[in-house]
Amino acid sequence: MPHFTPSRIAVVVLTFSLLTFLWTFGLPNPGISPALPKDQHDTSSQNPAKGKDGHKDNLKVPTSPPTPTPTPASTPSSTPSPSAKPDEMEKVKDVGELKNGQTTAPGESLKEQKETASGTAAKVQPTSIPASSAASVVESSLEPTPSPSATGGPEFCKHVHRAPDVMIVIKTSKAEIKEKIPSHLKTLLSCVPNFAIFSDHAGEIDGIPIYDVLESVSESAKQQHGEFKDYERIKTEDNVKAGSVNKDLDKWKILPMVYTAYQMRPEARFYMFIEADTSLSWANLLQWIDRLDYRIAYYSGAPNTLGKIRFAQRGSGILLSQGALRLYAKGYDELYKSKWEGRVGNECCGDAILATAMQDSRVEFYSSFPLIQGESPWTLDWTNRHWCAPMLTWHHVNKQDLETIWEQHHSWTAKNGWDKPYLFRDAFTELIEPHLTDLKHDWDNISADSKIEKNINAEKDPNSEWSKHSEELKKSIESPENCKKICEISEDCVQWKHSTNGNGECYVGKVIRYGRKAESKEGDAKWTSGWMIERIKAQKTKWECKEPKWKFGQ
Template sequence: MLRPSFLTSSRARVLAAFLLLTLILVRTFPSTTQWRWRNRNQSKSKDQPIERCPPTSQKVVVMARTGASEAALRVPALMNTSLRCAKHVYLYSDLDQDVGPYHVTDALDNVARDVVDNNSEFEFYHRQLELWKNKGDLSELQGLKSTPKDPALAEWTSSHYNTDLAAWQLDKYKFFHVLEKTWAAKPDMDWYVMIDSDTYVVWPTLLRWLETLDPSQKSYLGCGLWMDEYWFAHGGAGIVLSRAAMETLIYNNTATRWDPNMGKYCCGDFVLAVALRDDYGVELQQAFPMFSQERWSTVPLGNENFWCRPAITFHHLPPEEMKEIADFEDNRLNMSKLEPWTHADIFRDYTIKSIPDGSYRANWDGTFASDRYEFDKYQGMSLEPKSFQECIEACEADEDCLQYTHHDETCYIGTVIRLGFKKDEDEGGMWQSGWHKTRIDHWASMQPLCDEVTF
């Protein structure tokens, strides 16, 4: 091999020592799940085409759960926005049907008969199958209510999931069967991601994050909630399972063993955590706030732990909000902003630009006060009785107040920043919301620039 004449033996020894030291450092540096993007200004030259869909490894499978009565609304919105670049997507419901070009598989068709028969939670399922067979239309079942028989279970479900729909009680039975069916269709992939049909996944950022993890390790990740001594990944925020974790679940007949006991529990995402921990010793790895059960418009900005963290999922999104996020992604791509976007980017490029210049917005819930669980979670404070003008004055008098909402003679003081959403007048009167722009601008000016993004 030819060697450049200027590389003397002493220089060669120095270079060899440097390379050896580098190798030692690489081999001894502790493994980490943090991935860093150091250059926030990276862009492609103008003559390079910008690819919307990243060329990153696509050994990632997405499983999206929906209900038959909402599939026609949810599935096209999901596939045309969040999952437009996903290569392997499997759609599941409680009915086998086609929605345009997309096939939706019945996740419950192989649940054991002794579990399905004489089970009140499957009454809706039987009725739905019969109605679809005879009429091909499920509209009369939309909004049908059903409450769990266990009062404690009913209360917890209502407060945390805000639903008493009959179709929702079937959802818990889908989880293990969705995993089994997906593994049968696409085994031995690296990662399996389960979401709801109203979940938005920031696909390029998800792939970047998964590159930092090892699929051969038994990993179970998501936005953690605590219940009955268990941390479990919230299903709507997204659940990530590694290949090794999936193998453990599938090859031990988990669905068959757990189906008879599902009626005792509120939710499939919780039972998944119980099975993983108790049967296989796999604990949840917290991925909050990257994985969020919040809507895009209700992300609680103002928490320093959120600011420089990437955003990977949002939940409870109507189709129009999914389109809004997809447009946001496209705009960043058109400006050659290729790095993962953070909660700081959401604030600067979306939230603050959407807050009105006027004093307030009518027919608007800015603080998420309509959901007391969500409002209280971020140390909101309610004052009553108060007029709307008194609510404005109360916010001005409280130096921690960044925004406020007035409804039904109650003033809600918010100490985080949310854009919120349209909320029509109801029996309590008009919803009115305002923001303390001066304090918000001051708070934003004190935040870091996020030159280094870490998961």
């Protein structure tokens, strides 16, 4: 019998046709989804995060005005185009950078881009939170530009790679706005194309609108909580003294502020929320977000804990991605009036309240310590843990601090360009080390590892701690010179301080801190501090920085 009969040939043809049909129309299409990132953020590459979902990013951004201009409102229907699908956003739960070798992430081309400077943002009058009918922003397509390191000039800082992708949001109050916000306008905000200032009142400062973020709080909540009496009072006062407003009023700002910032500029990729006493490195922030995928739900900052809630400290700065705010905005629309607003009145702190709202929105918190910092340069413990990390923020800084730190950043970018990170090591070298001396009067350098003091009844009790001290330790409380000697004979001591409080006190420290001036009136205790300069220099040589440590989420 022949191998190929007409019937066998017909069966083969039909089978092949059926398989072809099923292959073309019948098999399920898994769809497009972004590549999962690494669960760590530590890579030597300075390249932006890369995805393999094949999306082309046609986002448009407002052109930079010649002067710093706040971000006006967009209509609520103004959404980024294209955007990651909701099901894609839920697939991406881990945090980190995408693997090397993948295709370019949405919005990334192999050439660097920047916004054109031909347009001007629409004029926004001082007002309360913008409504959907507010003026929209003039937009322009992105165009190729030279490398961001080509210049460090002050005008160029508004056009640096990734600058249009970020919205900076400052939370303030009527009691502090005149004192603290002008310094931000002269420094950070002079470089930021898109920003907004939210407060407990509507107004204007130096031509910049201030948005009343408490206006959206329900009338029932305002009637139930006594702090809103101050909210109504300050509307009629031109000069509000610091400390005269109920502190509980501040916690009501954060939830509507975050929501409104997203509504004002939904096409932004990242949102950085800071306060009036926060210092932010613009160059380091842009380099940081260039390593991240904006579609991933990032809620990150300096960690703090309240009960079982782990949250980002508001004053240190809070980074939120577009991916996180899409989820948050959905949760806000569904839960703010029914659940979240009632919770605010019962909680202590706005940043902890935001964390619970993020949990309800299925957005996890990731620590960005030490990049985002809860200390100031003067109170930080300068250790190897910080040394090679890029410095993004400082907290608890005053007007003079803001301007001093900004000048250092400006000098850094002018010399090194915008693609070399400014490390904690560099901040120490420029801000701290030049001021360390063997002896500094009227100064508290926060030495606190060991304290030597003599209690009133110490000599009467033969079993007291004082009686066990050597003669050198006992003499250390008598003078700054004697206190310094204790530090000298302790191999791991790098600084000391002496106080005339009581019978005298001597403190020694194993960690480098700078501290602040300790002015005293007549009759008050006097403070004297000093550092072991050679030991500090030797310690620095051990903290070699082979590459910047961008890793976070620890």
